[in-house]
Amino acid sequence: MICENCKDEHDGSYGSGRFCSSKCARGFSTKSKRGEINDSVSKTMSLKLSKGLKVGCVKINTDNIVKSFCEICGKEYITRTYEKRKLWIKTCSKECAIKLRVKSYHENTNKKVGGYRKGSGRGKSGWYKEYWCDSSYELAYVIYNIDHNITFERNTESFNYTWKNKILKYFPDYIVGNEYLEIKGYETDKDRIKYTSVNKPIRILRTKDLKYALDYVIDKYGKDYIKLYTNNPYNNLTNDCKVCGKLCKKKNIYCSRECAGKGNNKHSKWKL
Secondary structure, three states, X not given: OEOOOOOOEOOOOOOOXXXXXXXXXXXXXXXXXXXXXXXXXXHHHXXXXXXXXXXXXXXOOOOOEEEEEOOOXXXXXXXXXXXXXXXXXXXXXXXXXXXXXXXXXXXXXXXXOOOOOOOOOOOOOEEEOOEEEOOHHHHHHHHHHHHOOOOOEEOOXXXXXEEOOEEEEEOOOEEEOOXXXXXXOOOOHHHHHHHHOOOOOEEEEOOHHHHHHHHHXXXXXXXXXXXXXXXXXXXXXXXXOOOOOOXXXXXXXXXXXXXXXHHHXXXXXXXX
């Protein structure tokens, strides 16, 4: 016979034969009610916490426990206060905490960047005229639009999508007119799932679609236009190349792949 809980074979000697042991019999009855049990335990724990009663074998110190209201949704919740901090937590949930972070950012700065988009890309990132760019492609797009007086703005709205049984948030890069715009040089299956979560018009600009902007920027500012980033390490070309003597990036000792090959060749006269 097969146990209905652990799915192992057994001889049916225990009870009615549905389970192989008392452990599986008890586990099976609680599994279907697990959500209900968890909610009940959570409410009991919260009640004890608010009254300063014991939770398990330890009595909770309630001297600094207070009831507060979420700054985003207004829901009441329990938190702690500390001498050096007004509140340990200002929101009732992680989702509200993210919304509060975005709200605080826009209230305290004029920089046009999504609330938690910064640094999420794979490319070379930085600031350009109060716009945060996550790659050189985005930088070229921003430069082209600014130089040609094209209206656009950073997007801060999110869309939920499911990836590997997890619910995640997707933020398209920009808003242009009545549609969202995503700049994508390297695309994965995960990216394509993201696009389907948007319930509004969205346009994907891939490498070939950005050729007009890249050609314009390279022609006007040169191939190394990433140096246009404000206060960015890509600007700091202070080291001399160990092979040819030209300026190279701050953290590098060679100015190019060719010089790096010469410098790393064990038979080379430039070997360090």
